[in-house]
Amino acid sequence: MKIVFLLHNAYAIGGTVRSTLNLAGAMAARHEVEIVSVFRxxxxxLLGVNRKVRLVPLxxxxxxxxxxxxxNPLMARPSTVVPPAEVLAHRYxxxxxxxxxxxxxxxxxxxxxxxxPALVVFLARHGSRRYLRVGQEHLSYDNHVPDVRTAQNEALRHLDAFVTVSAQDAADHRDHLPGLRTRITDIPNAAPRPKAERSDVQAPLVVAAGxxxxxxxxxxxxxxxxxVVAVRPEWRLRIYGQGPERAALRAAVDAHRLNDHVFLMGAHPTMETEWAKASVAAVSSDWESFGMTILEAMHAGVPVVATDCPHGPGEIITDGSDGLLVPPGDADAFAAGLLKxxxxxxxxxxxxxxxxxxxxRFAPRRIADQYERLFGELREARTSTTTKVTRRVRRALATLLPQGSRPGPEEAPPAAPPLADDRPRALRPKGGCTTDSTGGVRITVNAAGVSGKDLTLVLRHRHGDDETRVPLERPDDPKSPWTANLSHHRLTLAEGRWDLYVERAEDGTRRRLKAGLVEQRGLLSARPVPGKAFAWWIPYATKDGYLALRTFHRPAHAEATALRTDDDSLSVEGTLHGAVLGEGALLLGVSRDGRPHDFETPATPTGERTFRARITTLPRPTDADKPLWDLFLRPSEAAAPVRVGRITDDIVDRKPTAKHPSTTLTTPTGRSVQAHYFFTITNDVAISAP
Incomplete structure (x- = not known):
């Protein structure tokens, strides 16, 4: 069969996009599959498309x-087909x-x-009986505005089938549309097995996404x-996603003084690596059409605490066996589930x-089988010998007739001419990495993009001429990846950002390494190597898709383990690496306006390498529009100051996700000033008093 999926925008990130790409990729194993993206x-x-699936942007x-x-002047005129109440109607x-x-x-x-809905309505009005017309519901019956629900319900009578992602939603549609002859059934979304490592459920981290x-x-x-934090203050919550509630959620974090515990992470294109970091997943919705995030977390071996809301969670989770279900809208019950x-x-x-x-149960092949059975039953019910002949004739004519204004599929670039036997293939390296409990990084380079007998991984400092070369180990199996292990015991990298290249010895060709999966889970349990200068490496994918390392290298470092904002003070707790706490330890605020505006406050040792300090006053305001102080720890009277930062985890750039509210401090003259913590571009801690 040739199967076409109509998608709003296959180039974006979203649940419908992800589930459609998953299903299309599975069906492409046995069928000709095409995704028609209305918009490009x-x-x-961004989410990638199976190479067997043809993509057609309109x-x-x-x-x-x-x-x-x-x-195009037609872009200025609104659609005459899409219901105006459809949430994305303005795009049509x-x-x-x-x-x-x-x-x-x-x-x-x-x-x-x-x-x-917009595409269901369009398919009903302008589709043809030459092919089966099938609609999908990725929300639920009760979660459309009335005008959209009415328009879609009217469209259903012109379709061959309508598929929801939950059994309850299919039943709701049948209950509300008792006279409809169109077949209404349910088939869940497919959840492919991730390539990332699974969670070890050891890190004190809860993850939510949506x-x-x-x-x-x-x-x-x-x-x-x-x-939860009141009982287990070492635990953290990361919420991944974008949307209109971001400002309100940031305000809620501030109101609960959870700025050191709850982080709004933004969208992430490869959530499978982030689920692997979690020990518990959280779904707190009032309703879920299905629950793709539940399946993604389950694949990573992460138990889910979810509200037992309509419609998805209860059709996936068996309470007490593979996750926990709690009543919707009950914060106490949700906290109890998390704490359990x-x-x-x-x-x-x-x-x-x-x-x-x-x-x-939700493996793509199984879900594809269900769709195949549905399509087969629908074809059997309406296909005759005449229509089969008509379709064959039409396909033959389609090769002869001009296409008019209809856009065609993206054409693959012409194949490169064959190379001579003694000429090496082009070098197009792509690879990923994992991290371990020592903070080391293992780089893997896919065999498909490289050739040659001798390859080297070259690390080049982005803002200098420094280079470090590490041999790539050739695999015994030619289809397996080449590998290189970067170890803190054998390698010293200056602080900064390092770009990664693969170099071929035969001809000296060097190409930058494209990023595959960047797996950072090991960093959540790693510790700096004792007895050496402080060093920390965080692998990451750059904005343009290459693999890089963010490195930190300092004689000593004070890791801020807690930053608290109270009604009349700012407090910091930390762990010292590479130096020893002694008598006269101080927390120093170094003004960016010069020494006269510095401040200091006692740093109280709470252990062999741990300390606590409290800031209640700031120097008199400077002439600067926004006075700033960088924080340092002086471990003892004779010791050099050590920068205070938050480095020892997997976060490359902390500024976008770590926000702290202001509090009221005083100056020596009794004047009140508003002050708050912030992170610098080097993940160090500073104070601002705007």
Whole structure:
């Protein structure tokens, strides 16, 4: 069969995009599959598309592309098909109407699947009986505004089938549409097995992920986590995602004084690496159409605490076996569920193992099989010999007739001419990395992108001429990756950012290393190597997709383990690396305006290498618009000051995710000033008094 999926924007990140790409990739193993993306916003899809799946963009929104459609006068006229109440209706125009209509009129597909209400309505109005017309519901019946629900319900009678992702939602549709002859059924989303390592459920970290919308109830999760921190202050919560609730959630974090415990991480393109860091996953929604994040966490072996809301969680999780279900809207119950797993490592591990078994029900091949059966039953019910002949004739004619204004698929670049036997293949290295409990980094380079007998990993400092060379180990199996181990015991790297290259000895060709999976889980349990200068390495993918290292190298370092904002003070707790605490330890605030505005306060040792300090006053205001002080620890009277920062984990740039509220401090003259902590671009701690 030829199967076409209509998608709003295959180049974006979102649950519908991810689930559609998963299903399309699975079905491409046995069928011809095409994804038609109404909009193209990027050069390449951010989530990647299976190489067997053909991608056809209709309207190009990239203003720097030669195929940019923004100047087309039809883009200024609203769609006459898409319901105005549809949340993305403003994106649809007469140009999208024209391109979609032309595509649906000309396609030789056997099945066309529409993945959102706007496209369901369009498929119902302009689709053809030449192919099966199937709609998908990625939300639920009760979660559309009335006008959109009415428009979609009316469209369903023109389709062959309508597929929801939960059994309860399919039942709700049938209950509300009793006279509808269109087949309504449910097939869950597919969850492919991740390539990243699984969690060891050891790190004191809870992870949640999803769009920052009111229905996700991250406000309730933050409230519940405040109760958790009161009992287990070493635990942290990371919330991944973007959305309109970000400012309100930031305010909630401030209100609960959880700035050192709850972090809004933004969107992440490879959540599988982030689930692997978690020990508990959290889903606090008032409703979930399905629950893809539940499946992703389960794949990583992470037990999920979820609200038992309509419709997805209860159809996935068996309470007490592979996760926990708690009542929706109850912060106390959610906190109790989190604490039940936080307090019991063995239970986390056992539930995580059970979750990995549960998620096999949602393997892409199994979900693809269900769709194949549905399509087969629908075809059997309506396909006749005449229509089979008609389709064959139409396909033959399609090769002869001009395509008109209908955009075609992206064409692959012409194949390079064959090379002579003695000429090495082009070097296009791509690889990933893992980290271990010693803070070391293992680099892997895929065999498919390299050639030669002798390859070297070259690390080049981004702001200097320093280079470090590490041999890449050739694998015994030619299909296995080349590897290099970067160890703190054998390698010293200056502080900064290092770009990674692969160099071939035969001809000296050097190419920058493209990033695959960057797995940082090991850093959450790693510790700096004792008896040496402080060193820490964090691998990461650059914005343009290359593998790099952020390195820290200092004679000594004071790691800020806690930064607290109280009503009349700022407090810091920390651990000293590479130096010894002694008599006369001080916390120093070094003014960026000069020495007269520095301040100091006693640093009280709380252990052999740990300390605590409290700031209640600041020097008189300077002439600067925003007075700033960088924090240092003087370990003893005779010791040199040591920078205070937060470095020893997996966060490359802390500024975007770590925000601290202001509090009122006083000056020696009794004047009140507002002051707050912030992180510098080097992940060091500073104070601002704007």
């Amino acid at each position: 916003s990027e050069e390449r899809p 309207v190009d929104e990239r203003d720097d592309a030669p195929t940019y459609d923004g100047g 125009t007469e140009l999208t109407d024209e391109r979609l209509r032309d595509f649906l009129n000309g396609t030789d597909a056997d099945v066309v699947v529409a993945t959102r 769009r920052l919308m009111p229905v996700k109830r991250y406000d309730l999760l933050i409230e519940a986590f405040a109760r 797993l936080i307090e019991d490592t063995d239970q986390r591990r056992l539930m995580g193992e059970a979750a990995r078994e549960t998620v096999q």
